[in-house]
Amino acid sequence: MYRYHCLNPISGVGLEHFPAKYESTDNISDADAVLVRSANMHEMDLPKNVVAIARAGAGVNNIPLEECAKDGVVVFNTPGANANGVKEMVIAGMLLASRDIVGGIEWLEHQDATEDIGKLAEKKKKQFAGCEISGRKLGIIGLGAIGVKVANAAVHLGMEVYGYDPFISVDAAWNLSRSIHHINDLNVIYKECDYITIHVPLIESTRKMIGADEIAQMKEGVVLLNFARDLLVDEEALAEALKEGKVKKYVTDFANPLVTSTPNTLVTPHLGASTEESEDNCAVMAVKQLMDFLENGNIKNSVNYPDCDTGACVDVGRVAINHKNIPNMISQFTRVLGDAGVNISNMTNKSKGDFAYTLLDVSTPIPREVAKELKNIHGVYRVRIVK
Numbered sequence: 001m002y003r004y005h006c007l008n009p010i011s012g013v014g015l016e017h018f019p020a021k022y023e024s025t026d027n028i029s030d031a032d033a034v035l036v037r038s039a040n041m042h043e044m045d046l047p048k049n050v051v052a053i054a055r056a057g058a059g060v061n062n063i064p065l066e067e068c069a070k071d072g073v074v075v076f077n078t079p080g081a082n083a084n085g086v087k088e089m090v091i092a093g094m095l096l097a098s099r100d101i102v103g104g105i106e107w108l109e110h111q112d113a114t115e116d117i118g119k120l121a122e123k124k125k126k127q128f129a130g131c132e133i134s135g136r137k138l139g140i141i142g143l144g145a146i147g148v149k150v151a152n153a154a155v156h157l158g159m160e161v162y163g164y165d166p167f168i169s170v171d172a173a174w175n176l177s178r179s180i181h182h183i184n185d186l187n188v189i190y191k192e193c194d195y196i197t198i199h200v201p202l203i204e205s206t207r208k209m210i211g212a213d214e215i216a217q218m219k220e221g222v223v224l225l226n227f228a229r230d231l232l233v234d235e236e237a238l239a240e241a242l243k244e245g246k247v248k249k250y251v252t253d254f255a256n257p258l259v260t261s262t263p264n265t266l267v268t269p270h271l272g273a274s275t276e277e278s279e280d281n282c283a284v285m286a287v288k289q290l291m292d293f294l295e296n297g298n299i300k301n302s303v304n305y306p307d308c309d310t311g312a313c314v315d316v317g318r319v320a321i322n323h324k325n326i327p328n329m330i331s332q333f334t335r336v337l338g339d340a341g342v343n344i345s346n347m348t349n350k351s352k353g354d355f356a357y358t359l360l361d362v363s364t365p366i367p368r369e370v371a372k373e374l375k376n377i378h379g380v381y382r383v384r385i386v387k
Ligand SMILES: NC(=O)c1ccc[n+]([C@@H]2O[C@H](COP(=O)([O-])OP(=O)(O)OC[C@H]3O[C@@H](n4cnc5c(N)ncnc54)[C@H](O)[C@@H]3O)[C@@H](O)[C@H]2O)c1
Pocket: 058, 079, 080, 082, 083, 086, 141, 142, 143, 144, 145, 146, 147, 164, 165, 166, 167, 168, 169, 172, 199, 200, 201, 202, 205, 206, 227, 228, 229, 253, 270, 271, 272, 273, 274
């Protein structure tokens, strides 16, 4: 029997994937694994029995990743599970920036006392008119889970799409429509595109990557969309460009005092992933990743340990070792097992930064004292007999 504890309400659609051998517990001290959304875990004392945390969502700044890694706790997130929700907001953002739909609706909301409103609306409508997105050029910076979906949807809407991502994954490249111009020079997007949307993570090298110089290169009347993070854009420089009309509209999912008071800006309250489906998808992915880890020791989409997948264990036993990424670890593991007469039938070792993970399949059961000996090796954080 495995036990899990939910620190936040987790979608039932996800939890339904746990079979009968899993049980929810209100007491974290009884749990093997924790499911979390936004609860702050930084000040928590995590009980030793917890071996994994799954964040149903992408951001993990509510979890102390390094401390967890040093305790041998694998932290998962669910990248891409909310990509479709964000994609739909980007498409909506382009449409809202192209015609004054919001202005038209707001105007009508104040006309309830107006007689013959139909006639007045016909007269007034040109004030809210705009352009179509079909035939326009869209530039996408970052072709990950969201960028690829936006690119493919935009192609279907008749747009000419330019994509830029120097680190594109093989998966993303496979999923990208062939009619997209995959470019190597970001300046092409700035110079050519009518709409520019950004879908990169916020890291040191991407902070304020769209600043005054980049804006200066853009076409007059460009629309900029930001459903990634506000700090990717120098919003002070952008505010100037919006006032001058150089940038026609800024559509952002991140409210702050500057953007809410800048003209020609459409701000949504971080709605990108706020759909029932996104929450369900995140929960399903979190649950499946936890199950594969608890039952097989496999890691997929961890943020503090490397991915490592050796399928289901078909041999007598499997042991999982979380350890420091330093020389001479594997030889020590094999020596301890060899001295105990335990035969290794399969072995995988992966590392990510300072941390490493080793899965060993064995053809003889691993005695408890051997597991203890493995745990005593300097640099080992946790030893778990998976099977
Ligand atoms: N608005 C929301 O509610 C919401 C929801 C989910 C994600 N997000 C944001 O969207 C971002 C993208 O999400 P995702 O799921 O597509 O992530 P992802 O990791 O799948 O894709 C990010 C892509 O950006 C690329 N990249 C990194 N640095 C780059 C650079 N300098 N230039 C060009 N490309 C670069 C990477 O190679 C990767 O392909 C997230 O980091 C997050 O901040 C927002």
